[in-house]
Amino acid sequence: xxxxxxxxxxxxxxxxxxxxxxxxxxxxxxxxxxxxxxxxxxxxxxxxxxxxxxxxxxxxxxxxxxxxxxxxxxxxxxxxxxxxxxxxxxxxxxxxxxxxxxxxxxxxxxxxxxxxxxxxxxxxxxxxxxxxxxxxxxxxxxxxxxxxxxxxxxxxxxxxxxxxxxxxxxxxxxxxxxxxxxxxxxxxxxxxxxxxxxxxxxxxxxxxxxxxxxxxxxxxxxxxxxxxxxxxxxxxxxxxxxxxxxxxxxxxxxxxxxxxxxxxxxxxxxxxxxxxxx
Amino acid sequence: xxxxxxxxxxxxxxxxxxxxxxxxxxxxxxxxxxxxxxxxxxxxxxxxxxxxxxxxxxxxxxxxxxxxxxxxxxxxxxxxxxxxxxxxxxxxxxxxxxxxxxxxxxxxxxxxxxxxxxxxxxxxxxxxxxxxxxxxxxxxxxxxxxxxxxxxxxxxxxxxxxxxxxxxxxxxxxxxxxxxxxxxxxxxxxxxxxxxxxxxxxxxxxxxxxxxxxxxxxxxxxxxxxxxxxxxxxxxxxxxxxxxxxxxxxxxxxxx
Numbered sequence: 001x002x003x004x005x006x007x008x009x010x011x012x013x014x015x016x017x018x019x020x021x022x023x024x025x026x027x028x029x030x031x032x033x034x035x036x037x038x039x040x041x042x043x044x045x046x047x048x049x050x051x052x053x054x055x056x057x058x059x060x061x062x063x064x065x066x067x068x069x070x071x072x073x074x075x076x077x078x079x080x081x082x083x084x085x086x087x088x089x090x091x092x093x094x095x096x097x098x099x100x101x102x103x104x105x106x107x108x109x110x111x112x113x114x115x116x117x118x119x120x121x122x123x124x125x126x127x128x129x130x131x132x133x134x135x136x137x138x139x140x141x142x143x144x145x146x147x148x149x150x151x152x153x154x155x156x157x158x159x160x161x162x163x164x165x166x167x168x169x170x171x172x173x174x175x176x177x178x179x180x181x182x183x184x185x186x187x188x189x190x191x192x193x194x195x196x197x198x199x200x201x202x203x204x205x206x207x208x209x210x211x212x213x214x215x216x217x218x219x220x221x222x223x224x225x226x227x228x229x230x231x232x233x234x235x236x237x238x239x240x241x242x243x244x245x246x247x248x249x250x251x252x253x254x255x256x257x258x259x260x261x262x263x264x265x266x267x268x269x270x271x272x273x274x275x276x277x278x
Numbered sequence: 279x280x281x282x283x284x285x286x287x288x289x290x291x292x293x294x295x296x297x298x299x300x301x302x303x304x305x306x307x308x309x310x311x312x313x314x315x316x317x318x319x320x321x322x323x324x325x326x327x328x329x330x331x332x333x334x335x336x337x338x339x340x341x342x343x344x345x346x347x348x349x350x351x352x353x354x355x356x357x358x359x360x361x362x363x364x365x366x367x368x369x370x371x372x373x374x375x376x377x378x379x380x381x382x383x384x385x386x387x388x389x390x391x392x393x394x395x396x397x398x399x400x401x402x403x404x405x406x407x408x409x410x411x412x413x414x415x416x417x418x419x420x421x422x423x424x425x426x427x428x429x430x431x432x433x434x435x436x437x438x439x440x441x442x443x444x445x446x447x448x449x450x451x452x453x454x455x456x457x458x459x460x461x462x463x464x465x466x467x468x469x470x471x472x473x474x475x476x477x478x479x480x481x482x483x484x485x486x487x488x489x490x491x492x493x494x495x496x497x498x499x500x501x502x503x504x505x506x507x508x509x510x511x512x513x514x515x516x517x518x519x520x521x522x523x524x525x526x527x528x529x530x531x532x533x534x
Contacts, residue, residue, distance in 0.1 A: 062411060094411070096408070099404075100404060104409075161408075164412075168412075
């Protein structure tokens with residue numbers, strides 16, 4: 001999406017709006033003037049090479065970190081300026097799927113999914129039972145309700161975490177690298193679930209991933225981050241056909257290009273045969 | 279020399295900052311206590327984890343400490359011809375001093391390390407972040423029940439330790455060394471006052487707050503790596519042990 005296109009989108013049509021975001025951690029600048037918009041009801045992919053701050057962007061959107069400068073607006077609220085109670089109120093409308101699932105290891109699958117319900121709503125046990133089983137059924141794991149997290153495979157753990165993330169019927173669902181370490185079958189299941197849950201529940205999905213082919217199959221829009229900024233945005237198909245060398249290198253997985261294969265180093269011959277040891 | 283002084287000043291500054299953080303965290307825990315007590319089921323679970331699961335080590339240690347006290351006490355008192363006072367000596371030593379202190383040191387090694395490593399691993403595996411994302415405050419849901427579980431367990435464990443210790447002292451003194459059982463028990467009942475027991479209870483309550491706060495602080499603030507969790511566990515034992523001995527001296531000086 002170009003700047004002019006972005007500005008034509010009505011402000012209320014952006015459930016997430018990031019403007020002029022600056023963020024540094026550990027003395028290193030991660031974002032320097034990042035702009036980004038996410039329309040409601042869509043699956044938006046945030047892609048980029050490792051270390052570009054994709055997960056950090058999710059942390060900023062969900063209020064786990066605060067921007068140094070700029071705005072991160074979620075449904076019109078500047079996440080960085082919210083106090084704790086307001087942030088928690090906003091988070092009740094969001095769900096997040098962590099890279100490893102982050103299931104509570106002392107609770108079984110059923111209780112993990114029931115956890116947000118028990119913490120936030122005083123519901124009759126029969127209703128909790130009904131809601132939890134419905135969500136577990138949606139991710140295909142109703143039969144695993146009695147298992148403990150250490151008895152689950154990586155893919156199953158992520159599906160349980162997904163059931164937990166949707167049990168409060170969130171408006172925004174955030175996925176942090178949902179495909180890492182999954183076998184092809186589990187990967188296919190998670191991909192299908194992202195799309196189906198998005199469409200069936202009317203959720204806005206934000207997926208951080210560097211698995212280009214996988215995410216391109218389900219995303220409506222994609223942003224490519226590099227060097228602390230958005231270097232390209234649009235539909236995944238448009239990104240794949242981009243003329244930009246940087247975008248082409250990432251989308252096609254080329255080992256050398258604007259992102260060099262070699263980490264910056266002194267002259268090779270000089271280092272091999274000269275006095276310089278490092 | 280200048281560099282050494284600079285490093286020393288930096289270390290002292292860091293220590294003061296840590297002390298401040300500890301104090302603020304402990305104050306927050308104390309402020310959250312009334313609300314946490316409303317979810318008593320969670321606290322009871324943690325009393326089981328921190329207390330009931332430490333019972334075996336506490337009982338075994340109490341027995342051996344009591345038996346050693348019986349032997350040493352008998353040897354010492356025999357020199358003054360007052361071995362009949364063994365019951366009093368053992369009871370006072372256990373109830374006022376050894377019970378609370380040794381229980382606290384064992385608690386730091388058994389339950390404190392378990393608390394710190396559990397919280398550290400929860401941090402490392404994003405479980406605490408996941409709770410934050412579910413709009414659930416991890417301090418209220420996870421830290422508070424564990425803190426209170428430790429606080430409630432400590433005096434109970436210290437009481438069990440002292441009781442088993444007295445039994446151990448009796449076992450050696452009366453059964454092995456031949457102290458008159460009537461004298462052993464009656465002198466103990468006559469000499470041990472309510473205030474002596476209260477002193478032990480106060481000490482174990484204070485140690486309970488200190489050891490539990492240290493364990494949950496270290497675990498909750500650990501660096502989310504294997505090394506970070508290991509370091510938090512070690513720091514829990516080291517800091518708890520030193521703090522318990524320091525507090526013991528201060529409390530004894532105040533209450534004597």
